[in-house]
Amino acid sequence: MKRAALILALGLSLGSGTFAQTFEDYFVDKTLRLDYIFMGNADKQDICLDELSVLPQWAGRRHHLSELPLEGNGEITMKDKATGKVIYRTSFSSLFQEWIGEQEAKVVKRGFENTFLVPYPKQPAEITVVLRNASREVSATLVHEVNPSDILIHQRGEGDLTPHRYLWQGGSSDKCIDVAIMAEGYAANESDLFYKDAAVACEALFAHEPFKKLKDRFNIVAVFSESKDSGVSIPRKDEWKKTAVSSHFDTFYSDRYLTTRSVKAIHNWLAGIPYEHIIILANTDTYGGGGIYNSYTLTTAHHSMFRPVVVHEFGHSFGGLADEYAYDEAPSPLYPYDIEPWEPNITTLVHFEDKWKDMLEQGTPVPTKPQADEKLIYTKVGVYEGAGYTKKGIYRPTTECRMRINEAPVFCPVCQRSLERTIRFYTE
Known part of the structure; x- marks a missing residue:
C-alpha cells in the first residue's frame, strides 16, 4: 500500500523550458x-x-x-x-x-x-x-x-469498447479529471455486482474532502473488464485465477500487497474510453490493496474496510501521498534519513520548510508530542514521529489520518491541501 510524490506550489515549474503555450x-x-x-x-x-x-x-x-x-x-x-x-x-x-x-x-x-x-x-x-x-x-x-x-x-480504441457506464459526470473530458473504475476478477455473470461495487467506491471517494467540494471537476466511469474466473489470485494459498489484469496478493511476499504487473492489459481494456486515473476493484473479501502514483489503485471490494481502503489507495495513485504508518525501527530503503522525501505529507526535517511548516500554529514544537485531546486527533497539525514505514526519524502532520489508519474519517489538513492543489492544477 505504497507510494507518493511532492507537491509544489501551483504555477511553478521544475527546471527550465517553461513557456506560454496553448x-x-x-x-x-x-x-x-x-x-x-x-x-x-x-x-x-x-x-x-x-x-x-x-x-x-x-x-x-x-x-x-x-x-x-x-x-x-x-x-x-x-x-x-x-x-x-x-x-x-x-x-x-x-x-x-x-x-x-x-x-x-x-x-x-x-x-x-x-x-x-x-x-x-x-x-x-x-x-x-x-x-x-x-x-x-x-x-x-x-x-x-x-x-x-x-x-x-x-x-487502439476505434472499434468495440469494453462495456462501461458513467457513475458521475461533472462535465466534458477537457474540463474534468477522468477516473476509470475497472473490474478485476468479476466473471461474465457478475457485471451487476461490479457496477454496484463501483458505485460504492465512487460514493466513498466523494464522501471525503476535497473531492466532495470539487466533485464537479471529475468524471467517473465504471468499466466491466470481464474475467474468466471469479476472484483473484492468492499465491500463499496456492490459488491462481484467470483474471482481466492478472492481479495477485503477496507482492514482494507481503500478504496484503495486491498489485499487477500486467500494466498493458489494464490500458488495453480502457482503450477508447476517456481516462486519466485508474481504480481497479478486485472481487474478493481478502484484505489488501496497492496504489502507485500515476499508475493505478488496486483494492479489494468485499472486505469490510473497502470504503476507507479505496480512498487511501487513491490518495497514493492520484494525489501522490505517502503512507503515514510505521512498523519498523530501521529506516526504509525508500526514505534515507539524509534526504527530504518528495512526498507532501511526510518529512525527515531536512527541508521541512518545503512541507507543512506554514500550517503549524505559532509555538508548535518540532517534533510534536501526540495530543491527549482526541477531539483534535485528525485536525491538529504538528510534526509527529513515525511515518513512511519507519518508527523513528520520519514525521507525519497529524496523529491520525486517512493515510495512516482505516478508522480515520478524513484526510488530515496537510493531505487535503495537497490533494486540492493537485485537483486545481489539472482543472484550472
Missing part, C-alpha cells in the same frame, strides 16, 4: 500511449521502449502543459524536435522502483511493464524518460523520438 499549438485531440519496460536490479536499472499506440481522444490537462504538480519517482518530458521547446511533462512512480529496494533485487534482474499517456504531437517530438532512486539521483534515462506519421504506431 494545447493546439503542438497537439491534436488524441492520446499517445507510451509502453516501456523498466528493467534491471539493485545495482543497475535501464529503460526499454516497448510500443507506441494512438488513442482517439485526449482526456488529460490542456494547460500547465510544461509544468509538474508533483515530483514523483520518475519523469517524462516531451520536446518539440524542431525547436527544442518543452511542450509536455508528467511524473510517475512505479512498482519496479519499489522492487529495487527489495532483497530479491540484489540477486535477480527483472523487467516490469509501465504505460503512460501523453498528448499526441502534431510534429516530430523527442521524449525523455528518467528514473530516480531513493536519493533522488537519476538512475536510468531513455531518449527516443516520436514521428506522429509513423505507420507502426498501433491504433
Whole structure:
C-alpha cells in the first residue's frame, strides 16, 4: 500500500523550458500511449521502449502543459524536435522502483511493464524518460523520438469498447479529471455486482474532502473488464485465477500487497474510453490493496474496510501521498534519513520548510508530542514521529489520518491541501 510524490506550489515549474503555450499549438485531440519496460536490479536499472499506440481522444490537462504538480519517482518530458521547446511533462512512480529496494533485487534482474499517456504531437517530438532512486539521483534515462506519421504506431480504441457506464459526470473530458473504475476478477455473470461495487467506491471517494467540494471537476466511469474466473489470485494459498489484469496478493511476499504487473492489459481494456486515473476493484473479501502514483489503485471490494481502503489507495495513485504508518525501527530503503522525501505529507526535517511548516500554529514544537485531546486527533497539525514505514526519524502532520489508519474519517489538513492543489492544477 505504497507510494507518493511532492507537491509544489501551483504555477511553478521544475527546471527550465517553461513557456506560454496553448494545447493546439503542438497537439491534436488524441492520446499517445507510451509502453516501456523498466528493467534491471539493485545495482543497475535501464529503460526499454516497448510500443507506441494512438488513442482517439485526449482526456488529460490542456494547460500547465510544461509544468509538474508533483515530483514523483520518475519523469517524462516531451520536446518539440524542431525547436527544442518543452511542450509536455508528467511524473510517475512505479512498482519496479519499489522492487529495487527489495532483497530479491540484489540477486535477480527483472523487467516490469509501465504505460503512460501523453498528448499526441502534431510534429516530430523527442521524449525523455528518467528514473530516480531513493536519493533522488537519476538512475536510468531513455531518449527516443516520436514521428506522429509513423505507420507502426498501433491504433487502439476505434472499434468495440469494453462495456462501461458513467457513475458521475461533472462535465466534458477537457474540463474534468477522468477516473476509470475497472473490474478485476468479476466473471461474465457478475457485471451487476461490479457496477454496484463501483458505485460504492465512487460514493466513498466523494464522501471525503476535497473531492466532495470539487466533485464537479471529475468524471467517473465504471468499466466491466470481464474475467474468466471469479476472484483473484492468492499465491500463499496456492490459488491462481484467470483474471482481466492478472492481479495477485503477496507482492514482494507481503500478504496484503495486491498489485499487477500486467500494466498493458489494464490500458488495453480502457482503450477508447476517456481516462486519466485508474481504480481497479478486485472481487474478493481478502484484505489488501496497492496504489502507485500515476499508475493505478488496486483494492479489494468485499472486505469490510473497502470504503476507507479505496480512498487511501487513491490518495497514493492520484494525489501522490505517502503512507503515514510505521512498523519498523530501521529506516526504509525508500526514505534515507539524509534526504527530504518528495512526498507532501511526510518529512525527515531536512527541508521541512518545503512541507507543512506554514500550517503549524505559532509555538508548535518540532517534533510534536501526540495530543491527549482526541477531539483534535485528525485536525491538529504538528510534526509527529513515525511515518513512511519507519518508527523513528520520519514525521507525519497529524496523529491520525486517512493515510495512516482505516478508522480515520478524513484526510488530515496537510493531505487535503495537497490533494486540492493537485485537483486545481489539472482543472484550472
